[in-house]
Amino acid sequence: MPDSVPDSGALAGREPRFADLTTMRVGGLPARLLSPATEQELVDATLTAWGSGDEWMLLGGGSNTVVSDDGFDGTVIRVLTRGVTVLDAVAADATAGAAEAADAVAAERVRLRVQAGEPWDDLVAHTVERGWSGLEALSGIPGSTGAAPVQNIGAYGQELSDSLLAIDFLDYETGVRRRIEAAELELGYRTSVLKQGLRGLVLAVELELHDTQAEASVLGGALSRPVAYPQLAGALGVQVGDRVPLGALRASVLALRGAKGMVLDPGDPDTHSAGSFFTNPIVSLAFSRTMPDAAPRWPLGDAELPDRVIPLDEYYGVGPVADPSPVRLVKLSAAWLIENSGISRGFRLPGSRAAISSKHTLALTNTGGATADEIGQLARFVQGRVQSEFGVILQPEPMLVGLGL
Secondary structure (H helix, E strand, C coil), rough: CCCEEECCCCCCCCCCCCCHHHHCCCCCCCCEEEECCCHHHHHHHHHHHHHCCCCCEECCCCEEECCCCCEEEEEECCCCCCEEEEEECCCCCHHHHHHHHHHHHCCCCEEEEECCCCHHHHHHHHHHHCCHHHHHHHHCCCHHHHCCCCCCECCEEEEHHHHHEEEEEEEEEEEEEEEEEEEHHCCCCEEECCCCCCCCEEEEEEEEECCHHHHHHHHCEEEECCCCCHHHHHHCCCCCCCCCEHHHHHHHHHHHHHHHCCCCCCCCCHHEEECCCCCCCCEEEEHHCCCCCCEEEEEEEECCCCCCCCCCCHHHCCCCCCCCCCEEEEEHHHHHHHHCCCCCCCCCCCCCCCCCCCCCCCEEEEECCCCHHHHHHHHHHHHHHHHHHCCCCEEEEEEEEEECC
């Protein structure tokens, strides 16, 4: 894989708008745009932008960002770094007595360091071609690799957290570059500390994947990780837990995503979107029981202690004391809630060029010439309908810049 690539030059000769830089194809002008293509250029450009005191934002593939029609009055750092490096898989502190065992483990895994600007699906294709499993169910997700840890991307039973070891991070508060282990990122369903307030720049990610080379001679080829999602298993004609050829699983995921308009296609307006616009809401088990029987729901393994409000006249300087009874959590289907609130595929507000995808109700699309304001109006309408019908407030998944819901 190349170490780096320059900007494509497609925007040369004119001021690029966010409509040119994002998959939603809306948004005004950035005040300044930087496009560093090497890691050192990226570090230098970012530190310079931070030191200026001006507003700044990072932009990768633009697939999870929606910017207002007013643009952004600050510096946009467009991350274009490229490169995939294979790292030594044997721990440096392995003892001599454990060397043989370490070699056996190393033969079944591969560790990669991937530059932040590497297009995510290019990375997945690269790993599948080489017989490295662990990312195959994440095929077709648009955007850049550096953005993947921010919301712990996931699909069809796999999440980035399954393979992520660490990130190389440039800290905004200190200007210091440091390694952050995956366990420190507090990765959850479409969230991480990077999304919850830790400011800085992901320079690279470190992944550990399963190398199928050793087993291929026995099993007849490179096989995927066990299939973990019923819809994907059905499409492949196998059972959940089975393993299938890596290439076949990737092809099936791309077909499933394509049928939902979730694979970028310049000729398909349904893909002019930010992917899933709303996250699947997570509610208490008690609240989930108020949903109609037909509403899909998935119990989550982790329980959560409820927040408690203690009146001032009852607060004695200790606590708050956690309720001893944890709340069981359940994930609902945002797509089902939208459809059953009366919003169908292809729906649009009168006169608007923003619409619900004709293939999937979870995507808001730009049918051609839509403004960010039209996208926002539609999103607010969807939120209002779902709240009115089910008492659930849907939360947006993409990063919204200058656009309020």
